[in-house]
Amino acid sequence: MSGAAGIQRQRRARLTRRLRFLGLCAMLVLALCALILSLGQSFTPPATVLRVLGGEAVPGAGFTVLQLRLPRAVVGALAGLSFGMGGAAFQTLLRNPLASPDIIGISAGASAAAVFAITVLGLAGLPVAVVAVTAGLGIALLIYLLSWRQGVAGARLILVGIGLSGMMQSLTAYMLSQAESWTLQAAMRWMTGSLNGVQLEQALPLLAALAICGGVLLIAAPALEVMRMGDETAAGLGVRTGAVRAAVVVAAVGLVAVATAMVGPVAFVAFLSGPIAARMTGRDGSLLLPAALVGAVLVLTADYAGQFWLPARYPVGIVTGVLGAPYLLFLIIRSNRTGGGL
């Protein structure tokens, strides 16, 4: 039975590759957090950082580490996990890398709703996240209804989504311009995403969303993988395709919308994480967990680069935008060349 031995070898090789990638990403996230905590405008020795995190009052370092750096690292990592997983869930479900929530208007809708909640309704904190999630679900439903014509075809759904995304972005810009008091910093957050001025309390809604929505997605992951073979084959394998689709959409929108309500629609993180994870781990298993970790690495790296590696300080969304735009162009050019619609 050389066949069985070959199968074992293949399975083991694949599992090793996957675990190695997950481990590498997790270590990278931790390393980035350590970097962010100790090296900013000034250098804080790692030993001091640990003492501060341990609850010791260290004059000078305490404020910098706990108030400025820690929220940035924690909220950035959690938002990255959310964007990465939510994006990969959409891309897998709709079998198209362009069908990512930040391309088809779900992030933009959540952002517009957050701005509305803050500037018009005067809300703050958790209620903003609730409004953003509701708007994200509303946009998802609207895309679905507008692109429905005896079934939902990929290209139509994506074009409708891009259109809605544009509308939502102009709505955000309009509301910001009408707001009584708004700063460039706030505008930057709601237009492109930014970690400037984040608070540690903002990690709580993100943690809750990751626990609930992320949990749902990870439970649905095997069924979602089977659905990549088409609805009929999946149904033949015992998958309740309608229920899985609804659960995945709601959970993915929840993740992306909560993250957007906290840090703004950080450009292209949801869009890039899945394809990067697929390139690194292969396309045989579920991408949700690898993509989540890639998302965290992307956000933390881009935010750090935007703060310290570039001539001026840029918000994270500007940096990820610069990274994502070429890939978007590449996908569009490739799909034109292969004649495969979008």
Add this chain to the structure above:
Amino acid sequence: MSVESLSIRALAAGYGGARILKGIDLEIAPGQITAIVGANACGKSTLLRAMSRLLTPESGEVLLDGTSVHATAPRALARRLGLLPQAPQAPEAITVLDLVSRGRHPHQGIFGGWSAQDEAAVAEALELTGTDALAEREVAALSGGQRQRVWIAMALAQQTEVLLLDEPTTYLDVNHQVEVLDLLTDLNRRRGTTIVMVLHELNLAARYADRLVAMRAGEIHAEGAPGEVLTETMLRAVFDLEARVMDDPVSGRPLMIPLGRHGLRANEREEARR
């Protein structure tokens, strides 16, 4: 392996108000190969879809060992009844091993967990279909015949007692059509799997099936052994086709030869004119 019975009772079904199946009664012979034939749009595929859970009937029922298929939980049903749709799509960049392994989905718990039993089922499916040498290849890179064998391997890994296939030979060259039907027959003989398939090619259906079901306009026109069903009268009624039926010199099963208007011998032309 126990042999499950599959009965269809007064089944009516359709899409969005258009009724395609108009009261079907049919007993599927357990442990045998049944081929459903008929002209395009006669409801063959619809019948197959209603026999699995893909389509909910308007009335009537499909009973697997006495219990309604549509009242059975999808996962439990998928452990007993498999379905291979017409022209299934392989996900991007997936290997043969992984595709076949997905046949184990209904046997796994919520948190996955790959057992030795799963591994054995996959290895057996690969071996039976002769795709073990292809295990590490990407499905997209295979020929049409190989790819269909891989899909059948996935359905085999599911280890169901009943297997429904919607036109398993479409888009295949004739040699691969024969290969696939031989493979399904092996499976039926070795494991006693009940096979129900929609087939376009009448002569191959008569050759490989134990039972033929001929459908016309959403109803069953004839059902029985190939020799009873594949007749000149049936071809006229179901396909509106003038044809000669004779004994296949290779198998002894009925062989259908359409008359058409051209290419006939002189004596046949005389006869066709009368």
